[in-house]
Amino acid sequence: MRLVIDYTPAVHQGAGIGRHTRELVSALAPLTGDSTTTLLVFGRSDGPLPQPPAGMSLRVIPVPNRWLTIGWHRARMPLPVELFAGSHDLYHASDFVLPPVRKARTLLTVHDLSFLTVPQCADASLRNYLAGVVPRSVARADHILADSQATKDDLVRLLRTPHDKVTVVTPGVDARFAPVDDPDELRRVRDRYNIGSKPFVLGVGTLEPRKNWPALIRAWTILRQTTPLPHRLVIAGGKGWLTDEIYSTIDRSPSREDIVLAGFVADADLPALYSAADVFAFPSLYEGYGIPVLEALACGTPVVCANNSSLPEAGGDSALLVDALDVNQLAVALQRLIEDQPLRGVLRERGLHHAARFTWRRSAETLWRTYHQVLNG
Known part of the structure; x- marks a missing residue:
């Protein structure tokens, strides 16, 4: 399998989705075997780049993510992600939005639908952007990943996503989270x-x-x-x-x-x-x-x-x-x-x-099985 994962949030976001992406990809690395995995990062990092997990490579695309957002999703420019990532079998968009993809099978992670359920809590420009782009991305993707059953239910209820198009991959808790008595x-x-x-x-x-x-x-x-x-x-x-x-x-x-x-x-x-x-x-x-x-x-x-x-x-x-x-x-x-x-x-x-019960290893195993199901579907 030639796998490409959008690793941008892992590099540019310290908490939230950034930490989620780092933990999940790190747990995934030992499972990938002979597969080729490229971690794609859009935009330059202000600090040193992280070392990719063993067996994975990091590719930085020095184009500001904002420019790509405008080109891909506002201007609807059909520039396929293969121009940046090369030919591959499976593309995993890890942060709500799916870019144009020419041939590869696609997965999209939708972490929540807060821009629809609690719209008053989001910046207006971001809310309007997500409300336009996420439903189109969900419709185009071959398969959707949700962090919880609640988010899956929201996808089915609010975006009319077919139930069998969504797999729940719950987050894990890193082993370092344990009682500290010192x-x-x-x-x-x-x-x-x-x-x-x-x-x-x-x-x-x-x-x-x-x-x-x-x-x-x-x-x-x-x-x-x-x-x-x-x-x-x-x-x-x-x-x-x-x-x-x-x-x-x-x-x-x-x-x-x-x-x-x-x-x-x-x-x-x-x-x-x-x-x-x-x-x-x-x-x-x-x-x-x-x-x-x-x-x-x-x-x-x-x-x-x-x-x-x-x-x-x-x-x-x-x-x-x-x-x-x-x-x-x-x-x-x-x-x-x-x-x-x-x-x-x-x-x-x-x-x-x-x-x-919640380990990143278990999350990664579910993700890896889903990759194969989507690729073979």
Whole structure:
């Protein structure tokens, strides 16, 4: 098999889809055998390029991704990807959008349909672009990959995609996500991100509307104003878009001095950060999967998350589920997870068991089988 994978997000995005692509491709590498695998990167990287996994090659196309987007999807220029990747058997578009392909069979990963389900959470220009391009890409692709059953259901319901055209490849949890007990490591992470010594509630994710951070801030403020609990609130994530409500909600909180915006957290620091938290909270309005929920469970941290989209899949029976829009319900769940020690113990054990089922190796095996099915179809 001559396989080409769009590796662009793995190089240009630190978190989210970038990390998903890096982890999945790394787990795929040992399975490819005698196949030829090219990782295609559009646009120059500002930093050093990553080493490709063993047995794979990296090819950088020094054309800005924005130019290709305009040419391929706005101007509809029929420049086949083979001009950049050479002749191949199978092309895997890993990030929502399928370029023109002349002969190869094609797979397209659609991580979520948030631009349709929660359109108010996306930048208008990006929302309009995706709403035009993704349905066309889904229709053209030979097969679709979804991160969750919820996303598959959305594809079938919203884009009328045939049920048998979509395969669910759930994300995995890297083995480094495990409980961290070393006090020096826990102290180092607290110091690095200016958290201090107080216990804390943690949220992880980009600062953007879909993550619903204002609801968490308001729920945590209720907790601080109505109980003697001293917990800080730490939100770890890079600055995204439409952030005004997040900052104004912080400014209005009487306990704002105990809110820490930690910024982007390095992958290597996440296990200790999850482990240091008393509770992990993820009240997102919509998720294609919600990998942070699995990562927190794998680190033994009790989780409260929203009861929508794919999050019940991610949390299983190991998380407390709440209405993402009900801040009082979220505040009650936070207090319960902090104070109810027997419940914390039960959810910790369930969470460790649940998260252990999700490995990138298992994800890669499903992906590899799907490659062969599409190629032979």
